[in-house]
Structures are given as structure tokens and as C-alpha cells.
Amino acid sequence: MPCWVLLLVGLGLLLLLQKWALLRLGSSLPGPWAFPLLGNAQMVGKLRPEFIFLVFTELRDRFGATYRLWLGPQLWVFLHTAEETREALHDPTLRKAKTFLQLEPLIGNGLLISHGSHWTQQRRLLTPAFRPTLLRSFAPSVAKHADRLIQRLEETRGSFLEVTDPLFACLLDAIVDTSMGEQLETQSVAHSPIIKAFHRSSQLLFKRMINPLLASDWVFKQTRLWRELSEQLQVIHTLMDSLIDRRSAQLQQQGNEPRKALNLLDTLLLANIDGEPLSRKEIRDEINTFVFAGVDTTTAAMSFVLYALAMNPEAQDRLQEELRQLPPGISIDLDTLNELPYLDALLKEVLRLYTIVPTTGRQTTRSTVIGGRTYCAGVTLWINMYGLAHDASYFPDPYVFKPERWMQETELQAEVPFSYIPFSGGPHVCIGRRYALLLMKLLTARIARAFQLELRPGQPELTLQAQMVLKTREGIHLAFTKR
Numbered sequence: 004m005p006c007w008v009l010l011l012v013g014l015g016l017l018l019l020l021q022k023w024a025l026l027r028l029g030s031s032l033p034g035p036w037a038f039p040l041l042g043n044a045q046m047v048g049k050l051r052p053e054f055i056f057l058v059f060t061e062l063r064d065r066f067g068a069t070y071r072l073w074l075g076p077q078l079w080v081f082l083h084t085a086e087e088t089r090e091a092l093h094d095p096t097l098r099k100a101k102t103f104l105q106l107e108p109l110i111g112n113g114l115l116i117s118h119g120s121h122w123t124q125q126r127r128l129l130t131p132a133f134r135p136t137l138l139r140s141f142a143p144s145v146a147k148h149a150d151r152l153i154q155r156l157e158e159t160r161g162s163f164l165e166v167t168d169p170l171f172a173c174l175l176d177a178i179v180d181t182s183m184g185e186q187l188e189t190q191s192v193a194h195s196p197i198i199k200a201f202h203r204s205s206q207l208l209f210k211r212m213i214n215p216l217l218a219s220d221w222v223f224k225q226t227r228l229w230r231e232l233s234e235q236l237q238v239i240h241t242l243m244d245s246l247i248d249r250r251s252a253q254l255q256q257q258g259n260e261p262r263k264a265l266n267l268l269d270t271l272l273l274a275n276i277d278g279e280p281l282s283r284k285e286i287r288d289e290i291n292t293f294v295f296a297g298v299d300t301t302t303a304a305m306s307f308v309l310y311a312l313a314m315n316p317e318a319q320d321r322l323q324e325e326l327r328q329l330p331p332g333i334s335i336d337l338d339t340l341n342e343l344p345y346l347d348a349l350l351k352e353v354l355r356l357y358t359i360v361p362t363t364g365r366q367t368t369r370s371t372v373i374g375g376r377t378y379c380a381g382v383t384l385w386i387n388m389y390g391l392a393h394d395a396s397y398f399p400d401p402y403v404f405k406p407e408r409w410m411q412e413t414e415l416q417a418e419v420p421f422s423y424i425p426f427s428g429g430p431h432v433c434i435g436r437r438y439a440l441l442l443m444k445l446l447t448a449r450i451a452r453a454f455q456l457e458l459r460p461g462q463p464e465l466t467l468q469a470q471m472v473l474k475t476r477e478g479i480h481l482a483f484t485k486r
């Protein structure tokens with residue numbers, strides 16, 4: 004037999020040996036038929052965002068258990084139960100899924116994708132920037148940006164508009180104001196370059212994440228996508244650097260006065276780790292992480308809140324009734340809003356029905372046991388928050404909008420731990436969850452007090468798309484009529 008044939012056979016056997024554990028695990032799990040070598044890559048690669056969603060939900064229903072997909076040599080496993088999910092989210096040997104590391108050009112080694120001791124250190128450092136007393140002090144700034152949004156909605160005089168862009172501008176302004184103390188005023192300009200830069204970068208990064216052919220950095224950097232992404236990132240990095248410089252100079256001017264962190268940027272600028280301040284890049288990475296993780300998610304969540312109100316007039320009436328009960332003239336601050344049970348139930352139900360982050364992924368780094376099954380290193384585990392939130396055994400009538408299921412007066416509320424995790428759970432639980440709820444409560448209450456919301460006649464049923472956050476294909480078109 005010629006040497007090259009022997010060499011090929013040898014290499015093949017070596018590869019088989021290396022992948023043996025993975026192959027054995029994959030073949031023990033149910034899943035759709037997979038082509039030799041390609042696996043299910045052809046099927047996944049061709050899926051449009053709206054079908055990714057449908058197919059994963061259908062596979063969950065079809066296999067009724069934890070199932071697998073092969074993406075060439077990569078094994079993807081979709082966890083099924085709340086208990087498996089709890090175990091995975093607490094497993095210290097797992098890291099964020101490799102796909103998420105492709106966000107690096109925008110968020111560097113920020114909290115969202117870092118791991119190990121770096122993540123522990125950053126999480127400990129940043130947690131105080133989300134303490135309840137500080138969040139409460141943000142309410143007046145958020146209210147200011149919400150009022151600007153209401154003014155913009157009033158100017159539409161009851162005609163229909165797509166709500167995502169105005170919400171995005173409002174939330175970007177509010178988040179930058181409260182986390183950096185800066186006024187971007189994107190709500191006051193028709194075409195903001197920074198909004199375009201964030202939108203486009205997210206789109207381009209997502210395009211790469213769902214295309215296995217662009218996984219290699221070298222390949223990606225040869226493409227037109229990378230060139231456009233670099234241009235958009237330049238806009239973001241230049242702006243963020245200038246905001247960081249400005250605040251840093253202000254803090255220096257305060258000299259030896261005791262300096263107190265008033266927001267996230269201050270926390271980062273005043274941080275001292277082993278006697279060393281954070282580098283400029285580390286600060287910018289964390290700021291970009293918060294803007295990236297915070298604005299798109301809260302925009303999507305608020306779009307679905309407004310849609311749900313317009314779609315369910317009885318829910319809109321009940322919320323308005325609850326707001327009417329407040330003593331006249333009272334400023335609706337956070338403490339007042341936290342006392343409103345229907346508002347609370349409504350937001351919980353929106354976050355369940357429209358699971359804003361439908362899935363998140365983890366990578367096994369060594370052998371570990373989850374749900375009684377042993378997983379070897381190199382498996383991507385998908386935590387299906389959407390699947391859990393729409394599982395009839397946890398939530399009866401899972402596709403029906405029913406805020407009442409969260410109210411004490413009914414027994415419908417799910418009691419199974421980790422079946423309802425819109426903000427994930429375990430050590431990586433969303434650090435901004437209370438902040439997100441503050442933004443959502445303030446905006447929802449102000450908008451519901453000011454307007455009657457109406458759906459565009461003939462608006463087709465929403466086609467949900469699983470992008471980095473949940474989106475709709477046709478947008479959400481509503482009319483806001485002054486009360």
C-alpha cells in the first residue's frame with residue numbers, strides 16, 4: 004500500500020479517536036438525520052432568522068427531549084428541562100459558547116463573553132453600579148428621556164408608525180445618560196450616525212455568527228462584511244473614547260476630594276485592581292458591553308410591551324385603571340411603580356411570551372454531568388429559554404397572553420424553578436435585570452398614561468425572528484392617540 008494512503012488512513016483514525024467521545028455522545032442523543040461529515044450544517048446554514056426559530060421549536064416538540072444537531076464536526080445539544088438548565092447555568096466548568104466570542108471586535112473581553120478569574124473580577128467590580136439605591140437615583144433622568152419620546156409620539160398625531168427606532172433612540176439616550184452621565188440626544192436628530200453604527204454592527208456580527216463559513220478570523224477579515232464592520236466600529240470607538248476622556252478629565256480636576264462613583268463609567272474609572280487602574284481599552288470594552296447588551300434588549304422588550312397593550316385592549320384598560328388609581332399629581336417614581344401589581348404581571352408575561360433572548364449557549368471544556376448525562380469536552384450546549392417559556396407543562400396555554408398567571412389571585416403561576424428565566428440564571432444572570440425593569444416600568448407607565456394605543460388595521464400576525472434578540476420580520480406599527 005502506498006505511503007500516502009497509509010498516512011491518510013492513520014490521520015483518519017487519529018481524528019476518529021479524538022472525536023470518539025463526541026461521536027458516541029452524539030449518536031446516543033435523538034436528533035434529525037445527519038449527512039456524513041456535513042451533519043445538519045446544510046439545514047442550519049440555509050435557515051432564515053424566522054425559520055431558525057420555528058425549526059428549533061419544532062425539533063423540541065418532535066423529539067420531546069434533549070436533542071442534538073451536528074454542524075460538521077461540531078456537536079450542538081439543546082437542553083430540554085428546567086432542571087437540566089439549572090444545572091448547566093451553575094456548572095463552573097462551562098464557558099460561553101464559542102459563537103459569542105465573535106462579538107470581540109465590539110465588546111472586547113467585556114463581561115458578556117469573558118470567563119474565569121477575569122470575569123469574576125469584573126463582575127465583582129461592576130455589581131455595585133447596579134445597586135438599588137443607585138438605580139433609584141436614575142429615575143429622573145430616565146423620565147426626562149421618556150418625556151422626550153412622548154413628545155415625539157405626540158407629534159405623530161395618531162398616525163401609524165413603526166415603534167422600534169424611536170424606542171431605540173430613547174433607550175440609547177437614557178442608558179448612556181445614566182451609565183456615563185452624557186447627553187447623546189439621538190432623539191433630537193433625524194439620522195444619528197451612532198445609532199446607525201450600533202444597528203449595523205449588530206447586524207454584521209450576527210451575519211457572521213450564523214455563517215459557519217465565516218468562523219475563521221482570517222477568512223472573515225478578507226470579506227466586505229469585515230470592512231464595513233470596521234468602519235462602523237470606528238464610529239462607536241471614537242465616540243466612546245471621547246466620552247471616557249471627558250469624564251476622566253472631570254474626575255482628575257476633583258483632585259484629592261473623595262470621589263464617589265455616580266454611575267458605571269465612574270466605577271470603571273475609579274477602579275483599582277491590584278493597585279493598577281483599568282486600561283482605556285478595558286473601560287471601553289465594558290461600556291460597549293453594557294450599551295450593546297442593554298439597548299437592543301430593552302428596545303425589543305418595550306416594542307413587545309406596546310404591541311401586547313395594543314393587541315389586548317382589556318389589558319390596556321386594566322393597566323390604565325391601575326395608573327388612574329394613583330393619587331393625582333403624584334410623580335411616578337420607582338417606588339410607586341413597584342407597588343403596581345398589574346404592571347408587574349404584564350411585564351413578566353411579555354418577557355415570557357416574547358422571550359427577548361430566546362437562547363444562550365455554553366461550551367463544555369472538560370467532562371461534566373448535566374441531567375444525569377455525561378458530556379465530554381467540546382460540546383456546545385444551547386439553553387432554550389424560549390422553549391422553556393412555551394412549554395405547556397410549565398405554563399398552561401403557553402401561546403396565550405395572560406398577565407393574570409403572574410398575579411397572586413390565580414394559581415396558574417409556574418412554580419418550577421428555572422422554567423422562567425428571561426434574564427438567564429446562575430452566576431451569569433443578567434447584571435442589568437433590575438435596571439431593565441426600571442426602564443420598562445417607567446416607560447410603560449408614562450406611555451400608557453399619555454396615550455391610547457392602537458394596532459394598524461390588517462397588521463399581519465407577527466413573524467418572530469431569533470436574531471441576537473427576538474425581533475419581528477414586519478416591524479410593529481402602532482398609533483398613539485392622546486388621552
Ligand code: HEM
Binds near residue numbers: 114297298428434
Ligand atoms: C429586557 C432586557 C434584558 C434582557 C431580556 C436581558 C437578558 C440577558 C440574558 C438572558 C443574559 C444572560 C446570557 C447568558 O447567560 O449567556 C444577560 C446577560 C447580561 N446582560 Fe442582560 N438583559 C436585558 C437588559 C440588560 C441591560 C439593561 C443591561 C445593562 C445595561 C444588561 C447587561 C447584561 C450583561 C453585562 C450581561 C452579562 C452578564 C454576565 O455574563 O456576567 N442586560 N442578559
